[in-house]
Amino acid sequence: MGAQVITVTSGKGGVGKTTVTANVGMALAMAGKKVVCIDADIGLRNLDVVLGLENRIVYDIVHVVEGRCRTRQALIRDKRVPDLYLMPAAQSRDKSAVKPEDMVRICEELRPEFDYILIDSAAGIEEGFRTALAPADLILLVTNPEVAAVRDADRVVGLVEAMGKPTPKLIVNRLKPDMVRRGDMLDTSDVLEILAIELLGVIPEDEQVIVATNRGTPVVLEERSPAGQAFRAIARRLMGETVPLFLSEDGQGVLGWLRRLVRSGGGR
């Protein structure tokens, strides 16, 4: 058995890969799973900052690859939850310092001890892309509901298929329900229809994500944040639970139901 390796990727940069990795990783750990997050964005490390663990780094993934420390020594334990670990990226090296076979070997070594291994990839579809994908059992493709991001996501779906890897599952991040309602933004259903892959979750735009990142306390730790709730729902789906999707701009609950009722009565 051992851990499931989940790689978080995207076509376009800046769509939320690191935010998703940190929050889904922490949500899984909050649910009692043993989780390790690996930062594969060599040269532009960020996962340590989003998780608030930047002051505790001694060794990084390149030290492991070069045999300068043991794999375990490069793992930083998060003290807020029982079993969350980070393997940081190197900041002063480039993508070629870690090869696909290195990533596979590191994951093989960690697999027996964990339930989930999450890999945060670098933007782009060059070298680092293959490295992050090499050990993946499951690929999460993050996109924003925007033309350029969806276009680049489509390219990744094609590349992943060409590599013989399983079709990615989709995460739509930074959806603004108000804009969708006004007809100013693509809705999740539009993105799904276009990409034709399975949807794993939708994360709304939420200012608290930025506040949380500034503090180094991932937004899932915030009970009431809408994005935090979305991340917890994604983690539960990964654990095999069926959690209803917040699919349309109408949202859930009584308000959403009322809105749908009014709209279906009054037409468009």
Added chain:
Amino acid sequence: MSWLDRLRGQPSPRETAKQRLQVILVHDRSDLSPGLLEVIKDEIIAVLSRHVPIIAEEVRVTVTQDARECRLVADIPLGNRHSRS
């Protein structure tokens, strides 16, 4: 988008975005640019006209897709030899 735009029957930015993406992706996925499709069309016309009479102006070469499967579709109306003579 404003009420006025909506009254004027303007497509919403959401609809425009979706339509643009659909067109962009047909070409991205099939690696066929609109220009290349024109070249293919001209060559199909040239080859076929050697064997059967066709109505060149009405030939359509397009890429269609069903989920992620792309298909090159050529619609070639045949000219009627007898009615033309």
